[in-house]
Amino acid sequence: MKKRILLLGLAVAMPLFTSQASAAVRHLHIAATDGMMYLPNHNGYAPNTPTTGGVDQAAADYRKVYIRGFCDDVDGTAAQPGCANMPAPIIDVNQGDDVFVHLRNIGNANPLAPVDPHTIHLHGLHVSTQNDGFNETSWEVPTCNDPVLNADPVAKQACLDAGSDVGTYYFKAQKPGTYMWHCHVEASEHITMGMYGAMVIRPRDRRIQGKRVYGFDKDRYDREYIVLLSDIDTPGHDAIQTDFDGAAFAGLPYGPKTPAEIAEVESYNFADHQADWWLVNGRAFPDVLLPLKDMAACNADPSRVGAAGTGDFEGCNGRAEGPPTGMLTGSNNDPAIPFRGKRSSYAATIEANWNERVLMRIINMGYQEVPWHIHGAHFSIIGKDANPFNSDDQKREQFTVHVGSGETYDVILPTSSLARVAASTSSVLIGAQSILTMSTKTCSINGTRHIAITTTR
Ligand SMILES: [Cu+2]
Numbered sequence: 001m002k003k004r005i006l007l008l009g010l011a012v013a014m015p016l017f018t019s020q021a022s023a024a025v026r027h028l029h030i031a032a033t034d035g036m037m038y039l040p041n042h043n044g045y046a047p048n049t050p051t052t053g054g055v056d057q058a059a060a061d062y063r064k065v066y067i068r069g070f071c072d073d074v075d076g077t078a079a080q081p082g083c084a085n086m087p088a089p090i091i092d093v094n095q096g097d098d099v100f101v102h103l104r105n106i107g108n109a110n111p112l113a114p115v116d117p118h119t120i121h122l123h124g125l126h127v128s129t130q131n132d133g134f135n136e137t138s139w140e141v142p143t144c145n146d147p148v149l150n151a152d153p154v155a156k157q158a159c160l161d162a163g164s165d166v167g168t169y170y171f172k173a174q175k176p177g178t179y180m181w182h183c184h185v186e187a188s189e190h191i192t193m194g195m196y197g198a199m200v201i202r203p204r205d206r207r208i209q210g211k212r213v214y215g216f217d218k219d220r221y222d223r224e225y226i227v228l229l230s231d232i233d234t235p236g237h238d239a240i241q242t243d244f245d246g247a248a249f250a251g252l253p254y255g256p257k258t259p260a261e262i263a264e265v266e267s268y269n270f271a272d273h274q275a276d277w278w279l280v281n282g283r284a285f286p287d288v289l290l291p292l293k294d295m296a297a298c299n300a301d302p303s304r305v306g307a308a309g310t311g312d313f314e315g316c317n318g319r320a321e322g323p324p325t326g327m328l329t330g331s332n333n334d335p336a337i338p339f340r341g342k343r344s345s346y347a348a349t350i351e352a353n354w355n356e357r358v359l360m361r362i363i364n365m366g367y368q369e370v371p372w373h374i375h376g377a378h379f380s381i382i383g384k385d386a387n388p389f390n391s392d393d394q395k396r397e398q399f400t401v402h403v404g405s406g407e408t409y410d411v412i413l414p415t416s417s418l419a420r421v422a423a424s425t426s427s428v429l430i431g432a433q434s435i436l437t438m439s440t441k442t443c444s445i446n447g448t449r450h451i452a453i454t455t456t457r
Contacts, residue, residue: 023096023204028330029073030101032118032141032183032195034108035084036315038062039232039277040287064254064315065234066110066241067194068183071299073104074329076166081145082109083299086282086317087228087365088197089328090344091122091181093173095204101169107145112243112311115146120169121184122199123406124386127171133184140185141167176203176214177386178361178408180228188270192233193240194282196365198226200344201386202332213359213410214388221359221412223352226326226344228282229403231275231366235261239268241311252312273367281346282317288348293317295326352415360411364403372409373400377417383410 041063069084093099105118117140121133130138144159159165183195203215213219242248246262277284295316298304304314326346327333333344344361352358360379362372378397383389385408397417401409 023094023098025098025100026093026330027100027102028091028328029076029078030070030089030103030120030328031073031079031083032068032070032103032105033079033081033084034110034113035067035069035071035082035086035194035317036313037065037067037086037194037282037317038287038315039065039234039284063234064312065232065237066113066311067237067315067317068116068190068240069194070183070197071295072328073102076102076104079104079106080109080299081106082304082313083295083316084194085295085326086194086196087230087326087346088181088195090197090226090326090331090333090346091179091199091328092202092331092333092344093200094202094332095173095176097173099171099173101171102166103141103169104166105141105143105145106165107143109313110241110311111147111309112245112248113240114243115143116190117142117185118183118190118195119167119185120181121187122169122171122179122181124177124179124199124408125171126174127169131169131171133169135185139167141165173201175386176201177383177388178213178363178410179386180363180365180406180408182365186270188273189236189240191365192231192236192270192273192367196228196230197326198228198344198346198361198363200332200361213383213412216388218391218394219382219388219410219412220357222356223350224344224359224361225350226346227280227360227362227372228346229362229364229366229370229372230279230282231368232277232279233273233275234277235264235268236270236273239265244268248311251310275367278366278368281348283348355416356414358413358415360409360413362401362403362409362411364405364407367405369402369404371400371402372411374413377413379411379413379417381409382412384408 039062067084067086069086070088071079071083071085072089073079091099091101101120103118103120107115117135119133119135119138119140122131132138142164144156144165149156149159177200179199179201181197181199183190203212205215211220213221238249238252242252242265244266246266249265250257250262280288293316298316304316329336350358350360364370378399379401380394380397381389381401382394388394401411403409
């Protein structure tokens with residue numbers, strides 16, 4: 001009898017082990033809504049590193065900005081209006097997976113903002129037109145949370161019962177590499193408002209999964225980081241927050257408003273986008289030095305719902321501390337799913353040991369080309385736009401890569417390339433920690449704003 005039980009146990013355990021490694025059917029639930037984020041108005045606090053400890057953050061040091069975005073809907077019912085995270089959760093799947101992305105449009109927390117449909121465009125994937133998220137040639141997901149339906153509970157319930165606020169996108173994960181995804185409704189508005197995130201497809205072979213970008217020995221890495229670049233034009237965010245209403249904007253508690261600022265909000269045109277903040281993983285310097293906030297805990301906090309009807313409520317992006325987030329339940333990034341290798345996150349501080357290979361998945365969702373530069377080191381570009389470079393190109397070492405809008409680069413930095421770390425032989429440095437910090441700084445050259453991407457350690 002004992003033998004039979006043991007055999008049964010083996011028969012059950014083996015398929016489970018195999019299925020975890022091979023292709024899977026994944027259901028990812030994502031909600032579209034609004035939120036608030038914080039941009040640092042200062043240059044000042046001590047960075048929160050393992051050696052300096054905490055930070056001193058005052059509310060007055062931040063500019064609160066309205067965003068549109070996405071958040072993890074967990075089981076398709078969990079998300080609440082106002083939970084938007086920027087960037088959006090990472091879609092992280094394996095080659096061969098059948099991926100169903102269920103988009104639920106839960107509407108706005110801010111009653112002043114325009115009510116809009118949303119979509120998901122999987123940038124770089126070879127999907128059908130129907131699955132492309134370009135609403136003019138396919139379809140869009142409306143919300144049941146609009147003023148008309150909210151005034152008619154019976155009609156609202158019928159809308160919810162019919163599932164009118166949910167749409168499902170499907171794709172077969174094919175080419176490994178780094179991608180991005182975003183809403184494609186009124187793209188110039190919805191993207192710049194924050195509706196975008198990173199996407200990763202990992203090579204199929206389970207023996208190398210999580211350790212190789214494309215499945216080859218030459219793209220092996222020890223740690224991986226998302227480097228999602230974007231920019232913000234705050235008057236556009238103020239315009240959407242108040243539905244282009246200058247008087248409502250003047251009433252918001254974000255410092256004095258000049259007549260010119262009020263006029264800009266009233267007449268704002270997204271075609272005139274001119275960034276005034278530049279972000280790495282949703283953060284402007286010096287906030288890139290902070291650990292990420294625990295978005296799930298923040299969104300569950302009932303006290304963050306602000307004054308009703310004003311359009312000014314508490315946001316979850318920025319300022320606070322907590323474990324890295326941006327993970328999407330049901331993906332490889334879901335902590336509940338066993339996964340070999342280091343997971344990606346939107347953490348903006350790279351920590352690595354001597355003699356490791358650090359992968360940066362660089363994604364540009366902004367309007368401007370960004371020269372990404374690492375001080376005191378050379379790196380190799382091992383792939384671009386989900387295509388591996390050939391061996392000779394991969395061996396060529398560079399210290400800057402120019403990342404255009406809508407492009408992705410996979411870059412590997414061997415920490416052994418870092419100057420001055422190698423005070424002695426590598427064996428002496430085992431256990432020592434080198435911290436690379438990604439940050440953006442703006443500067444003015446001949447009256448034009450430029451971005452300097454710098455790394456310090
Ligand atoms: Cu949208």
